[in-house]
Amino acid sequence: xxxxxxxxxxxxxxxGQEVTLRCKPISGHDYLFWYRQTMMRGLELLIYFNNNxxxxxxxxxxxxxxxxxxxASFSTLKIQPSEPRDSAVYFCASTxxxxxxxxxxxxxxxxxxxx
Amino acid sequence: DQQVKxxxxxxxxxxxRISILNCDYTNSMFDYFLWYKKYPAEGPTFxxxxxxxxxxxxxxxxxxxxxxxAKHLSLHIVPSQPGDSAVYFCAAKxxxxALIFGKxxxxxxxx
Numbered sequence: 001x002x003x004x005x006x007x008x009x010x011x012x013x014x015x016g017q018e019v020t021l022r023c024k025p026i027s028g029h030d031y032l033f034w035y036r037q038t039m040m041r042g043l044e045l046l047i048y049f050n051n052n053x054x055x056x057x058x059x060x061x062x063x064x065x066x067x068x069x070x071x072a073s074f075s076t077l078k079i080q081p082s083e084p085r086d087s088a089v090y091f092c093a094s095t096x097x098x099x100x101x102x103x104x105x106x107x108x109x110x111x112x113x114x115x
Numbered sequence: 116d117q118q119v120k121x122x123x124x125x126x127x128x129x130x131x132r133i134s135i136l137n138c139d140y141t142n143s144m145f146d147y148f149l150w151y152k153k154y155p156a157e158g159p160t161f162x163x164x165x166x167x168x169x170x171x172x173x174x175x176x177x178x179x180x181x182x183x184x185a186k187h188l189s190l191h192i193v194p195s196q197p198g199d200s201a202v203y204f205c206a207a208k209x210x211x212x213a214l215i216f217g218k219x220x221x222x223x224x225x226x
Contacts, residue, residue, distance in 0.1 A: 004158070033213055033214075035216075041218070042121075042204070042216055042217060042218030042219055043159070043204060043216035043218075043219070044216070045213050045214070045215065045216075048213045056212070056213065091158055091159070093158070100147075100208070101147050101164060101166070102161060102164065103149050103151065103161030103164065103206075103214075104161070104214060105161075106158030106159050106160070107158050108156070108157055108158050109156075109157075109158055
């Protein structure tokens, strides 16, 4: 089991550029979550999918953020255009519906810096 | 408005002593509570959980206590070890929703 795989690990971009973060969940997991960690807000939920369908995107900050899950093994989080306040660590996590009480498995995160 | 609150940003404890991390919540519909541990440059990892129908769950050195009337839970680590130094997140969920996390408490265990 390779765990949840996120890429890239670090991303530095200029304000106004498009940024795409990638996630490969654990095989067999039917839930996928995107979280963002900042000092001010801690770990906040952005969006989550069940069986590739977005269920709750109320945490997405604004229209500059979009997320897709074209298949069970891949998801992207896109920011266009990026702003300095988007600088944070973005985590992807996955779980199986029958094991949610045992928590989610998180990836190692993508540290995004927008300058 | 934060539904899960960890009011202590940091805690320092000596090796061998007890560490007590606290968490408060506002949503009485939460049915599961979890604690996660996070080391630098890694993702959070699941530590221990408790159902809302219980008031205590123990796993080795880690015990979680739930006080529903006070909407409060705590994580006890006994004895504390230097390897326990990390950020600890409290999380909660209700049926049909995703985990909601607190801001975290940084635990430092000195030898």
